[in-house]
Amino acid sequence: MSSLKQIQQDFLHFLLHGNGPFAEHVVNDQGNISAEQRVSIYGNAYRIRLQEVVETDHEILGLYLGDELFDQMFAGYLDAYPSKFDSLRHYCQFIPEYLANNAPFSEHPILAELARFERLLLAAFDAADIARAQPQDLAAIAPELWPTIQIRFHPSMQLFSERYNAVRSWQAIKGNQAPSPATEHAEEQHWLLWRNHDRLTEFRSLEADERYMIEQYLQGADFADVCEGLLTWHEPEQVPVFAVQSIQTWLQQGLIYQFRTAS
Incomplete structure (x- = not known):
């Protein structure tokens, strides 16, 4: 036996x-x-x-590929990444890596980008549901402490960068239209994803100055540090206005869960 x-x-x-x-x-x-x-x-x-x-987590990727290529991708992915998770929610997490490193999919970099974008949408939706900062939390900070303000973002917030029109193609397919041409951008395009107050996932494009701010706050920078870095894009008298307006926008969108200061 x-x-x-x-x-x-x-x-x-x-x-x-x-x-x-x-x-x-x-x-x-x-x-x-x-x-x-x-x-x-x-x-x-x-x-x-x-x-x-896979079909549920990567619906738009599947439509982009078509049935034959999708079946080929799934068969290869199952062999390369057998399931080792207790929850099926995590089974597809290596699909972007698989598409980026295995032919014929690696010959079309937009595929890995599409998959990564869909992974981030899921991550934003599944993030912990914690309380968000309110405008009065910012107003309560004493003026002398403003230079030391640090921002903690809501866990649903995600950053995404692309070179091949992945987001525009995703939007087009979602709207039953033909995807955008998979041409390479001269520079990376950046996007912000999050789950809003109504528990709906949103995303929008990011300009370089706002992306810089977010990345700096994620690394632990304070308001004074961020303002200094914004001089790359703005005149000195414009920097505080832009920095404060950005924070107010983030508050309205539910992107911030906490402010910290030196005291």
Whole structure:
């Protein structure tokens, strides 16, 4: 009699590779269906469930690829990244990496970008639901403490950068239109994603100055440091106005959960 450990190993091997001796551990007295047929049905159901997860998490990517290429991608991904997660929510997390490193998908960099954008949309939607800062929280900070203000963003906030029109293509396909040409931008385009007050996922483009601010705050910079860096884009008298207006916009959109100061 085989040990439980051996049976489990054979079972896992069968699920991942579709072969092996697992059927030998299954009783053969179940009517007209053989042990091999029964385990095959189970294995097919396992693969179908995982494929459904990929189709759900990456709906627009699937439409961009079409059925044949999507099936090819899924088969290759399942072989390269067998599921090791307790939750199916995380099963697709390596799809951008797979598309970026495996032909023929790696020959079209927009595919990995599309997949990464959809991963970030899911991350924004699934982020922890914590209280957000309010305008009165900012108003309550004493003027002398403003230079020391640090910002902690809501966990749903995500940053995305692209070179191949991934977001515009995603929007077009979502609207039942043809995707944008996958031409390479001269410079990276940047986007901000988050879950709003109504628990809906949003995204918008980011200019270089606002992206700089967000990245600096994420790294622990304070208001004074950020204002100094904004001199790259703005005249000295414009910097405080732009910096404060940006913070007010973030508050309205629910992007901030906490302000910190030196005291």
